[in-house]
Amino acid sequence: MAEFTLELNDDQQQVRDWLHGFAEDVIRPAAAEWDEREETPWPIIQEAAKVGIYSLDFYAQQFFDPTGLGIPMTMEELFWGDAGIALSIVGTGLAAVGVLANGTEEQIGTWIPQMYGDPDDVKVAAFCSSEPDAGSDVAAMRTRAVYDRANDEWVLNGTKTWATNGGIANVHVVVAVVDPELGSKGHASFIVPPNTPGLSQGQKFKKHGIRASHTAEVVLDDVRVPGHCLLGGKEKLDERLARAREKAAKAGKDGERLKNAAMATFEASRPAVGAMAVGTARAAYEVALDYAKTRHQFGRPIIDNQGVAFQLADMRTQIDAARLLVWRASWMATTGKPFTSAEGSMSKLYASEVAKKVTAQAVQILGGNGFTREYPVERMHRDAAIYTIFEGTSEIQRLVIARTLSGMPIR
Numbered sequence: 001m002a003e004f005t006l007e008l009n010d011d012q013q014q015v016r017d018w019l020h021g022f023a024e025d026v027i028r029p030a031a032a033e034w035d036e037r038e039e040t041p042w043p044i045i046q047e048a049a050k051v052g053i054y055s056l057d058f059y060a061q062q063f064f065d066p067t068g069l070g071i072p073m074t075m076e077e078l079f080w081g082d083a084g085i086a087l088s089i090v091g092t093g094l095a096a097v098g099v100l101a102n103g104t105e106e107q108i109g110t111w112i113p114q115m116y117g118d119p120d121d122v123k124v125a126a127f128c129s130s131e132p133d134a135g136s137d138v139a140a141m142r143t144r145a146v147y148d149r150a151n152d153e154w155v156l157n158g159t160k161t162w163a164t165n166g167g168i169a170n171v172h173v174v175v176a177v178v179d180p181e182l183g184s185k186g187h188a189s190f191i192v193p194p195n196t197p198g199l200s201q202g203q204k205f206k207k208h209g210i211r212a213s214h215t216a217e218v219v220l221d222d223v224r225v226p227g228h229c230l231l232g233g234k235e236k237l238d239e240r241l242a243r244a245r246e247k248a249a250k251a252g253k254d255g256e257r258l259k260n261a262a263m264a265t266f267e268a269s270r271p272a273v274g275a276m277a278v279g280t281a282r283a284a285y286e287v288a289l290d291y292a293k294t295r296h297q298f299g300r301p302i303i304d305n306q307g308v309a310f311q312l313a314d315m316r317t318q319i320d321a322a323r324l325l326v327w328r329a330s331w332m333a334t335t336g337k338p339f340t341s342a343e344g345s346m347s348k349l350y351a352s353e354v355a356k357k358v359t360a361q362a363v364q365i366l367g368g369n370g371f372t373r374e375y376p377v378e379r380m381h382r383d384a385a386i387y388t389i390f391e392g393t394s395e396i397q398r399l400v401i402a403r404t405l406s407g408m409p410i411r
């Protein structure tokens with residue numbers, strides 16, 4: 001049994017310093033340019049691939065870190081560099097986790113390498129779950145997957161939205177309805193291989209923040225994928241559907257839908273999003289602290305005023321508290337502790353709200369300069385707004401926490 005410690009071990013410190021160096025030397029200097037261009041920063045992803053940061057091996061290593069801190073540490077450092085570029089680097093991981101969680105060993109071995117490509121020809125992947133009428137309410141999803149037994153193919157039809165890397169991905173992971181009677185229990189995930197006819201990019205969104213990360217609709221028009229593209233395989237799906245039908249018959253359809261609505265976001269990925277938020281918050285806090293020590297008004301540094309100094313004290317306290325919640329949840333996930341109080345959701349809720357607040361305070365501390373694109377806190381504040389929205393909004397996190405604590409079907 002390991003002793004309690006909050007210190008990173010030597011290996012972790014080395015990895016953290018290496019990531020920080022990449023974030024400082026490669027990501028941060030490119031941040032303003034790619035934010036303005038609103039395009040995927042392919043050269044930076046390629047650079048990350050060359051040094052080994054954009055690779056399945058690296059993420060697998062961090063994912064299987066027995067302390068649970070590998071992924072949050074990685075996210076914090078990369079997002080400290082810049083949120084938009086960092087999401088372009090780690091976005092593929094969302095799709096990869098979808099395959100790791102539900103796929104067979106063969107599917108993992110076949111598709112994940114194709115998601116990343118290789119350093120001379122980097123690729124990205126997309127995870128497509130959200131739809132125009134199914135955001136928080138995952139059970140309202142309408143994209144259909146129908147099995148064509150004669151050809152052993154699945155036929156996908158529908159429109160996905162908000163997909164990170166949607167349309168530019170080499171491999172798309174698409175969640176679709178296989179049994180509309182079962183709400184989110186009737187969903188399954190499919191691989192759409194590269195260049196499959198019928199999949200196209202719809203609208204690309206022009207966003208408020210994380211503008212270097214590509215977000216778009218994905219249209220599926222009679223997309224035919226081979227039977228082996230159903231993640232987990234048909235036998236497992238049939239068993240799962242049979243169990244769900246039995247349960248639904250017992251519980252009544254309404255009860256089942258209520259339970260599933262908005263709840264099917266991904267518990268394990270929430271602390272990782274919290275860690276991204278900690279990275280952005282820390283970046284803005286550091287800029288604000290430096291500025292407050294060097295900017296003079298009334299003949300003294302502005303940090304000489306308690307009104308400014310106390311804000312910085314609160315900012316740092318909240319960032320550290322957010323990191324501790326993220327680390328706790330990550331440690332619980334890795335060591336198999338049950339999330340009896342929705343600790344994963346707590347960490348994401350708190351860290352994302354802290355990032356929004358801290359980046360706003362940083363803008364205020366920089367005064368007029370904070371409001372311009374000459375200083376990075378303006379961008380960080382725009383970027384921070386995403387954390388309370390994706391992977392389940394703050395309201396949905398509160399709903400999950402309140403339902404978990406109370407055992408009541410709170411709406």
Ligand SMILES: Cc1cc2nc3c(=O)[nH]c(=O)nc-3n(C[C@H](O)[C@H](O)[C@H](O)COP(=O)(O)OP(=O)(O)OC[C@H]3O[C@@H](n4cnc5c(N)ncnc54)[C@H](O)[C@@H]3O)c2cc1C
Nearest residue numbers: 127128129130135136162163164215389390391392393395
């Ligand atoms: C930049 C970006 C990238 C994204 N990347 C991906 C991706 O890669 N793949 C993917 O599948 N999705 C992705 N998403 C989608 C994201 O997860 C959804 O936007 C999110 O789940 C919210 O859904 P919605 O936008 O439809 O909002 P809605 O669900 O319509 O919510 C609107 C408002 O109503 C509130 N609300 C809804 N229901 C309740 C309730 N029961 N109680 C209280 N309040 C409620 C919400 O909290 C929110 O404030 C991305 C989104 C963005 C903006």
